[in-house]
Amino acid sequence: MTQLADRVHTDPAEIRRLSLLIERLPDEGLVDIVLVDGSRQVGVVATRPSLQTFLDADGNEGANAVLRLEDVQGEGRVAYLWLDEIVKVRPLQSDEREFGSSANTPATGRSKSN
Numbered sequence: 001m002t003q004l005a006d007r008v009h010t011d012p013a014e015i016r017r018l019s020l021l022i023e024r025l026p027d028e029g030l031v032d033i034v035l036v037d038g039s040r041q042v043g044v045v046a047t048r049p050s051l052q053t054f055l056d057a058d059g060n061e062g063a064n065a066v067l068r069l070e071d072v073q074g075e076g077r078v079a080y081l082w083l084d085e086i087v088k089v090r091p092l093q094s095d096e097r098e099f100g101s102s103a104n105t106p107a108t109g110r111s112k113s114n
Contacts, residue, residue: 005054007084008062015051015063018083022049025067030093033069036085042092043069049083 009015025031025045033041046068054064064084071077 003052003054005056005062005064005082007082008054008056008060008064009084010060010062014084018051018063018065021083021086021089022051022065024089024091025049026091029091030072031069032090032092033067033081033086034088034090035081036087041069041079041081043072043079046070046078051083 009018025048027045027048029045031043031045033043035041049065049067051063051065053061055061064082067081067083067086069079069081
């Protein structure tokens with residue numbers, strides 16, 4: 001049985017973008033997510049999502065995915081996010097963590113002010 005989605009995607013470039021986002025969502029990884037509306041969600045990825053086939057309101061078939069993001073506080077709250085609404089995924093607890101402009105020097109690990 002096919003599920004309904006607000007938006008479905010058939011464009012290969014958009015499907016590739018969704019696939020790349022999925023690669024950034026490790027099982028049980030702690031992530032900071034930026035959504036298209038500019039809001040942020042921080043939580044634990046319950047299980048890496050996978051692209052699925054959905055129908056939109058007009059009956060068009062295409063791809064999308066749902067991310068289950070669990071509350072970091074362990075209070076049992078869960079957010080379900082459509083993958084196409086995610087702009088950026090930043091791992092917070094992962095080997096893939098992005099550090100941007102770090103205050104530490106690579107050789108010593110000490111602060112530049114030391």
